[in-house]
Amino acid sequence: MEVVRLRKVSKRFGRREILADVDLHLNAGELLALVGANGSGKSTVLRLMVGLSRPSAGTVHRNAAVVSYVPDVFTSHDRLSASAYLRHMGRIRGLSTRTARDRSLELLDRLALSGGADTPMRKLSKGNAQKVALAQALLDPPQLLVLDEPWAGLDATAHSTLRELLTETAEQGAAVAFTEHSAEVVRSTATRVCELDRGKLTSPRQQTALTELHLLPGADLDWDHHADVLEVRRTEAGVTVLLPTGTHDAALLTALNHGWSVVSVRQVKPE
Numbered sequence: 001m002e003v004v005r006l007r008k009v010s011k012r013f014g015r016r017e018i019l020a021d022v023d024l025h026l027n028a029g030e031l032l033a034l035v036g037a038n039g040s041g042k043s044t045v046l047r048l049m050v051g052l053s054r055p056s057a058g059t060v061h062r063n064a065a066v067v068s069y070v071p072d073v074f075t076s077h078d079r080l081s082a083s084a085y086l087r088h089m090g091r092i093r094g095l096s097t098r099t100a101r102d103r104s105l106e107l108l109d110r111l112a113l114s115g116g117a118d119t120p121m122r123k124l125s126k127g128n129a130q131k132v133a134l135a136q137a138l139l140d141p142p143q144l145l146v147l148d149e150p151w152a153g154l155d156a157t158a159h160s161t162l163r164e165l166l167t168e169t170a171e172q173g174a175a176v177a178f179t180e181h182s183a184e185v186v187r188s189t190a191t192r193v194c195e196l197d198r199g200k201l202t203s204p205r206q207q208t209a210l211t212e213l214h215l216l217p218g219a220d221l222d223w224d225h226h227a228d229v230l231e232v233r234r235t236e237a238g239v240t241v242l243l244p245t246g247t248h249d250a251a252l253l254t255a256l257n258h259g260w261s262v263v264s265v266r267q268v269k270p271e
């Protein structure tokens with residue numbers, strides 16, 4: 001199920017174009033890493049995804065009742081303790097006081113908030129404030145979870161706990177998107193990676209594992225305009241169709257339903 005889709009999205013700040021023609025979708029169960037150099041537009045894409053920013057052109061569609069967002073900087077001048085803040089946030093999200101309290105204590109415990117849940121928010125270190133920001137996002141299980149450099153400032157224990165929490169959230173059916181500069185963290189966490197280069201997404205051929213289908217014709221089918229197809233090559237006997245891995249099942253089904261025969265299904269490494 002598609003949880004969020006950006007179609008031909010551009011974003012301008014004044015006369016500067018920050019994003020140009022970004023087409024991007026995110027499915028339930030996916031962990032998408034958005035990578036790219038500083039200033040390439042990653043945070044802007046995340047803010048558009050959750051609705052904190054509006055596109056200058058193009059559209060953003062969301063299909064999620066609970067949306068959670070962790071900004072890159074989370075500072076609080078609050079006198080409230082971390083646990084009181086989280087209880088409050090839980091109530092705002094419609095949880096009972098008891099559920100909000102139990103869930104926040106469980107999350108703070110897993111993330112090993114040092115200094116205790118009763119520390120006033122304004123006295124928390126950067127890493128501990130980040131833990132509270134993460135707990136806040138996970139209080140009520142989200143369908144769309146968006147995090148801007150969530151590992152920044154976390155200690156080693158919380159580092160791996162965060163990966164577990166994100167994987168669990170995706171396994172429960174959420175779509176998860178995050179930005180991250182460490183290639184190692186991206187490799188060990190993401191199920192898909194998209195790269196931004198000066199406001200433009202680099203091509204899917206460079207981003208994803210691909211599958212090549214070799215097919216023999218049946219009834220009339222317009223592969224050039226079939227969803228997700230990246231490339232079609234006609235061979236003497238048939239056709240080879242290139243698609244991002246994961247979308248090829250639907251294409252195979254279409255082929256079989258139209259009386260086509262499948263000669264081979266081959267994985268192709270991204271460029």
Ligand SMILES: Nc1ncnc2c1ncn2[C@@H]1O[C@H](COP(=O)(O)OP(=O)(O)OP(=O)(O)O)[C@@H](O)[C@H]1O
Binds near residue numbers: 013036039
């Ligand atoms: N509100 C704003 N007004 C003007 N320019 C902005 C605004 N927000 C972002 N920008 C500019 O848009 C560009 C992209 O910023 P963005 O924060 O999306 O990049 P990023 O890829 O997340 O960078 P980093 O890796 O450093 O976090 C930058 O040049 C930034 O200065």
